[in-house]
Amino acid sequence: MNKKENSPIRVVLAKLGLDGHDRGLKVVARMLRDAGMEVVYLGLRQTTEMIVTAVEQEDADAVGISMHNAGHLTLAPRMVQALEDAGLDVPVVVGGIVPDSDLEAMAEAGVAGVLGPGASAEDVAKCVREAVATRGE
Amino acid sequence: MASEDSTVISLVEKASKGDRRSVGRLLTLVERGGSAAEQVAEVTHNLSDKSHVIGITGAPGAGKSTLTASLARDLATSEYKPAVLAVDPSSPLTGGAILGDRVRMEEASEAGAFIRSMATRGHAGGLALAVPGMVRVFDAFGFNPIIIETVGVGQVEVDVASAADTVVVVVTSGWGDAVQANKAGLLEIADLFVVNKADRPGASDARRDLELMIDLSQLTGQTIRRPEIVMTTATEGEGLDEFKKAISEHREFLFEEEQISVRRAKRWKAEVSSRLDYLISEIVKESIENLEEKEGSSPGSVAREIAKNLLKKDELR
Numbered sequence: 001m002n003k004k005e006n007s008p009i010r011v012v013l014a015k016l017g018l019d020g021h022d023r024g025l026k027v028v029a030r031m032l033r034d035a036g037m038e039v040v041y042l043g044l045r046q047t048t049e050m051i052v053t054a055v056e057q058e059d060a061d062a063v064g065i066s067m068h069n070a071g072h073l074t075l076a077p078r079m080v081q082a083l084e085d086a087g088l089d090v091p092v093v094v095g096g097i098v099p100d101s102d103l104e105a106m107a108e109a110g111v112a113g114v115l116g117p118g119a120s121a122e123d124v125a126k127c128v129r130e131a132v133a134t135r136g137e
Numbered sequence: 138m139a140s141e142d143s144t145v146i147s148l149v150e151k152a153s154k155g156d157r158r159s160v161g162r163l164l165t166l167v168e169r170g171g172s173a174a175e176q177v178a179e180v181t182h183n184l185s186d187k188s189h190v191i192g193i194t195g196a197p198g199a200g201k202s203t204l205t206a207s208l209a210r211d212l213a214t215s216e217y218k219p220a221v222l223a224v225d226p227s228s229p230l231t232g233g234a235i236l237g238d239r240v241r242m243e244e245a246s247e248a249g250a251f252i253r254s255m256a257t258r259g260h261a262g263g264l265a266l267a268v269p270g271m272v273r274v275f276d277a278f279g280f281n282p283i284i285i286e287t288v289g290v291g292q293v294e295v296d297v298a299s300a301a302d303t304v305v306v307v308v309t310s311g312w313g314d315a316v317q318a319n320k321a322g323l324l325e326i327a328d329l330f331v332v333n334k335a336d337r338p339g340a341s342d343a344r345r346d347l348e349l350m351i352d353l354s355q356l357t358g359q360t361i362r363r364p365e366i367v368m369t370t371a372t373e374g375e376g377l378d379e380f381k382k383a384i385s386e387h388r389e390f391l392f393e394e395e396q397i398s399v400r401r402a403k404r405w406k407a408e409v410s411s412r413l414d415y416l417i418s419e420i421v422k423e424s425i426e427n428l429e430e431k432e433g434s435s436p437g438s439v440a441r442e443i444a445k446n447l448l449k450k451d452e453l454r
Contacts, residue, residue, distance in 0.1 A: 043240045
């Protein structure tokens with residue numbers, strides 16, 4: 001049951017935990033919308049459980065989480081794990097401040113892509129598209 | 138086809154055991170349309186028609202989401218299992234959409250309400266086909282009531298909300314004077330009015346204008362039951378109890394006065410009509426695809442010729 005060409009990719013966007021910097025998330029939401037995707041915007045102070053619930057109910061194709069509080073090494077793997085535990089084959093893309101030295105650890109934890117502050121609208125859309133394309137592999 | 142068949146059957150099986158992810162998948166299949174959607178419709182058709190369907194519509198920023206969220210939260214914390222279908226417009230330029238209703242529905246979601254966001258996806262008639270189908274999925278798997286929330290801007294958005302058992306129209310103060318109230322078709326479909334942001338100046342004027350408009354409608358005999366008007370300040374939680382009470386009173390009216398079957402018959406007919414529209418528009422699309430302009434033949438005569446041939450067609454997909 002492949003996606004029909006005309007149905008847009010659905011992405012859940014959120015910030016995990018106590019991190020109030022949501023400007024980046026709003027910019028990314030707009031970029032993805034303009035790339036023709038449907039963004040289910042959850043906003044601030046979400047838990048991994050809330051995101052899993054949203055993915056299930058919205059039948060989302062990908063999760064985007066934004067992090068600006070240096071929590072990525074703890075929270076991103078937890079997010080990947082929570083989706084896996086729920087039996088959901090949905091890639092996680094992380095945006096925000098992630099030092100280069102942490103990229104390997106993020107990939108090992110199963111994060112499908114990392115987007116830094118310099119990412120263009122094309123980069124963001126491409127990263128999500130590629131992450132979704134690898135689903136089920 | 139065979140794999141699609143078995144997928145739908147197994148999803149239905151899991152959904153009827155309470156698996157919410159399967160409900161989410163089925164909603165997607167209906168939303169996408171096509172043969173899988175037809176199949177889901179066949180399966181869910183006989184399982185549904187038990188739930189109370191509430192449509193909430195109104196201008197952007199009137200407070201629909203906040204009211205919906207509060208209603209859904211309350212229902213979920215009492216003995217109900219509510220579902221919300223929140224429809225937001227797609228960008229006409231890119232086809233993408235930002236669906237932000239869950240932000241306000243966090244508490245409702247945590248209390249157990251099933252919330253599904255949906256974009257209009259631009260294709261004319263698509264929404265009119267998908268929404269009733271998605272409502273039926275919720276209905277078939279025990280969600281009750283089902284709340285459809287739409288922006289009351291496009292005709293289709295208004296139509297899908299007005300196909301509900303109980304139609305709520307949300308207005309705010311300063312939305313227009315009495316003349317506007319009579320002009321606006323949006324107001325004729327309401328079973329219940331909410332004047333939200335009632336703490337702002339002009340709210341009582343808005344109420345008076347609505348009362349006047351309802352008086353006139355009654356004069357011309359258009360209403361069976363006088364729509365109630367509820368004043369709320371949704372963000373402060375004021376008037377919400379009255380709002381919920383008015384909804385359940387309308388529900389009682391529907392069931393006691395046997396209006397519910399009238400509504401459903403109307404809804405059934407409307408759905409047949411949108412399906413017919415869709416089927417015909419697909420055939421039309423197909424038959425003009427390879428059409429080339431012929432010199433000397435008017436568009437009208439070509440169209441009549443095509444229609445003549447089409448009406449002999451006996452196969453439909």
